[in-house]
Amino acid sequence: LDSHTHIPFSRSAIGTFFQQRPLLTNPFTQDALLRAYLQRHLPVRGVQEELMRFGERVVCEVEALGRQCELNPPALQRYDPWGRRLDRILTCDAWAHLRRISAHEGLVAAAYERTYGEWSRVFQMSKMYLFAPSAGLYTCPLAMTDGAAKVIETLGMPARKAFERLTTRDDKRFWTSGQWMTERRGGSDVSSGTETVAKRQQDGWFKLYGFKWFTSATDADMTLTLARVTDEHGRTTPGSRGLSLFLAEVWDSDGSSNGIEVQRLKDKLGTRQVPTAELLLDGMNARLLSEEGRGVASIANMLTITRIYNTVCAVAAMRRIVHLSREYACKRSAFGKLLKDHALHVQTLSRMEVEIRAAFLLTMEVCRLLGREENRSASEREILLLRLMTPVAKLYTAKQAVSVVSEGLESFGGQGYIEDTGLPSMLRDAQVLSIWEGTTNVLSLDVLRSIEKSSGSVLQAFFSDVEERLQPAEASPALRPALASLRASLSALKRFCETAASRPAGAMELSARDLAYSLARVYMGALLVDHASWEHATHTDVYTALRWCDQDVCPVVSRDAAGCFDPQTTAMDSALVYDG
Ligand code: UCC
Ligand code: FAD
Known part of the structure; x- marks a missing residue:
């Protein structure tokens, strides 16, 4: 018996060496640039303390919830046991918990409370940045919720009750919103692709008929969507000028859907935590939110917000992988020394760090501009810059994220490819960042649009x-x-x-x-x-x-x-x- 204890791998023994895993520690204390940025631009009492506290919550609570969402993806319950159509989207408890945390922490509300005046967006997005890489893509519904609030506010509060719910900290009242734009014919070319029609009812409301091909976080309480209003002969106006913006509640008070059939949930490469559904709208009750024919221009405010979230989440993903990579490099040895002592390995990490720092400063600048615009303190030049740099930041950081996260996985060697380390999902989730909310080319053309329009x-x-x-x-x-x-x-x-x-x-x-x-x-x-x-x-x-x-x-x-x-x-x- 005694001799076996000295022979690794014999009988039931499985060897003596076990690699220590990379440890997640408070992402705020780990982030020298975020702290320096805030010290320089927002040296207000309580800000750093709040982010420090929240960073601790991310490690101790949010991280495990995000992982549970990855492991328990949403499901569609199409029928009840007696054959009645249900179309219920089932999400895990952790998803519901993230919703409560998001409300209490004011992850959307902070932008509209404007406690820090023109710096409120920087504060809110700093929190989002700490939250995002652990949050199992709960940032996706938050982005659309924030975008919907922005649209309602910009249009002069035509839906005040919805706005209050989107921006509350009370989790019992908190609503999330969807953003249903893409149809089978087109997600980039929304103007030609939208076939959904809106039939006016006697009471001034509309019934919508159409097929929405990608709808993320479909468990949302409400949505903004585009449709073509029909005239008395059932005719519609083609192109962009025929599109109007509608607000609809997704579920009735008894849990049944509002004239919606959930056709199926998408089987996706990543973002598996988030339900993304194909929806048949068969008489969905909705109210007109924009002027008729101003649908695209009106939803553009939502696009600005969701594109900025995309940017924040891209930088956050890069920051997280380097946080873990540099920690791992202090524990993993190869060729007789720790990875952190291999000059070439450290050069690789340092190149990633340069990308992140550049991306972080660009992101925060766009958030700063947005905060100034919302606080009505932006100069004309700043408003122009916000318009130009929003698509630029989204398209560039999304591509960086795919490349930096991919390089980051390699820094763990084979372990970076192993599913239950939790690392591969980071690459899957990064890959969507350059596709949704406008692909790289479509956003490059949006940059040209902003130049031409101005x-x-x-x-x-x-x-x-x-x-x-x-x-x-x-x-x-x-x-x-x-x-x-x-x-x-x-x-x-x-x-x-x-x-x-x-x-x-x-x-x-x-x-x-x-x-x-x-x-x-x-x-x-x-x-x-x-x-x-x-x-x-x-x-x-x-x-x-x-x-x-x-x-x-x-x-x-x-x-x-x-x-x-x-x-x-x-x-x-x-x-x-x-x-x-
Ligand atoms: O993909 C989605 C994912 C949801 C999940 C949420 C994730 C959030 C991030 C979380 C991170 C973890 S939702 C679907 C997103 N879809 C898109 O992004 C669509 C991509 N396609 C485009 O962006 C196209 O360029 C279109 C649809 C905007 C092109 O439409 P049009 O109608 O052909 O464009 P026009 O005719 O040039 O513009 C119509 C009006 C004009 O205003 P007016 O009439 O006043 O001159 C434009 O100036 O809309 C205005 N406009 C804009 N305004 C168009 N784009 C913009 C803009 N970016 N900003 C301001
Ligand atoms: P296409 O427009 O067919 O693009 C195909 C390729 O052609 C791309 O490389 C594109 O860059 C290129 N291309 C297109 N037009 C041009 C051009 N003029 N010049 C040069 N190149 C061009 N949509 C929603 O509305 N709501 C949602 O909640 C939602 N959730 C999503 C969730 C996931 C996980 C995914 C993957 C998508 C989701 N989408 C959602 C859809 C998404 O916004 C669209 O898929 C995206 O905008 C691209 O549209 P498309 O699929 O029609 O691609």
Whole structure:
């Protein structure tokens, strides 16, 4: 017997070495940049203490709930035992618990209470950022809830009772909202894709008939949706001008649905915690919220909010994987030393960290602009910047998240691929960030839309803002290379934009993605330099700015020089794609 204890793997023994798992600790105390950002911009008593407390709650309570949601995905109960149609979406207890926590913590309410004035959005989104990576995608219903509240507020409170429920801290009264836009024919091209019709009733309400192809967090209490109002002959107006915005409660007080058949729940790569359903609307009672024909323009306010949530959640996912990766690197040994002592491994983590810091500052800047707009303290330039940078931030951080989370999984070696570590779900959930709320290309075209609609004013706002941000760095010799790189890129970008009008038809469309990436990278560079010029900045802040500016921050200019936006390339691109 004695001899067996010295021989690993013999009989029932399974060896003596067990790798320590990466430990999640308070994400607020772990996040040097978040704390520094708040110290610089929101040095108000109680803010850091509140986030510290909430960070602890995330570790001790929210994390386990989020995991339970992943392991107990929602189900559809279509019939009762006696054959009656039920269409009930069953979610787990943890999902309900996250709803209560969200209400009590004011994760939506904080934005509308405006306790911190123009900084209220930064405060709210800082909380969301701590919550998101643990919260089993409960951020998805919260995003749409916040977006619905924003739409109602912007339209002058046509649905005050709903607004109060969306923004309350009382979990018994708290409502979540859906956002039903996508139909079978189109999720990007909503204007041509929407077949749903709205028939006016005598009492002024409408009955909606149609098929919504993707509806997330369908257990919501209410929804905003688009439909075409029919005239007395049943005719509708095609295109964008025929679309109106409606508000509907999803469930009646007895739990039965409001003229809705749940066809099925989607079988998805990720976001498995969230029910996403296909819905047949067969006479759903709804009220008109917007002016007739102003549906897309009205729901655009919801898109702004949900796109900003997407951005916050993308950065939060990146932050979480690096938080765990760097912790693991202090425990895992290979080739005779800890991973943290392998220079190449640490370089890999540090490149991820640079991406996160740039993304974080961009995200917080967009939240700051939103807060100022809502507090009515934004300048004209800030309003233009909010319009331009919302799609830019969403599209860029979503792509970063997929790449950084993927790299993060690799930093755990084989364990990063093992399902019950909880790590693979992070990659699955990151992958959706560049698809929903507008794909990368559709948002790149939205950037062009914002430029065209403002006759270029959004770009003027961008250029003058970047120039102002770079000025304080003149005094810092250490930042000189970053400054030189950004100034050169900025001039080249300006020249590129000035030539837009004289380019052949189709050229700007071909440049849209690279232009959006350039706007993102230049702005991120300016924000990093700005942060590194702060009097309490550290060497690490300077190093981050320098590393960021090492890359090609303005790919639209290099690609233009290579002739990539010549409309003649389309034929070659097509030949290449369909070769064979
Ligand atoms: O995907 C979804 C997921 C739900 C889950 C929630 C997750 C939240 C994140 C949580 C993170 C964990 S919901 C579905 C999302 N769907 C989309 O994002 C649609 C993507 N497609 C587009 O964005 C297209 O560009 C469309 C639908 C907006 C194009 O529509 P139109 O009608 O062809 O566009 P128009 O004609 O150019 O614009 C119509 C009006 C114009 O206003 P007016 O008439 O005043 O000139 C535009 O300026 O809408 C205005 N508009 C905007 N305004 C269009 N886009 C915007 C905008 N982004 N901001 C302001
Ligand atoms: P398509 O428009 O068919 O896009 C296919 C490809 O074509 C993409 O690469 C796109 O970038 C590209 N493309 C399209 N148009 C252009 C163009 N003009 N120029 C260049 N490239 C272009 N929708 C809701 O309304 N509510 C929800 O709650 C909801 N939840 C979702 C949940 C999940 C998990 C997912 C995956 C989707 C959800 N959606 C929801 C739908 C989502 O918003 C759409 O799938 C998305 O907007 C893309 O639309 P589409 O599927 O029609 O793709």
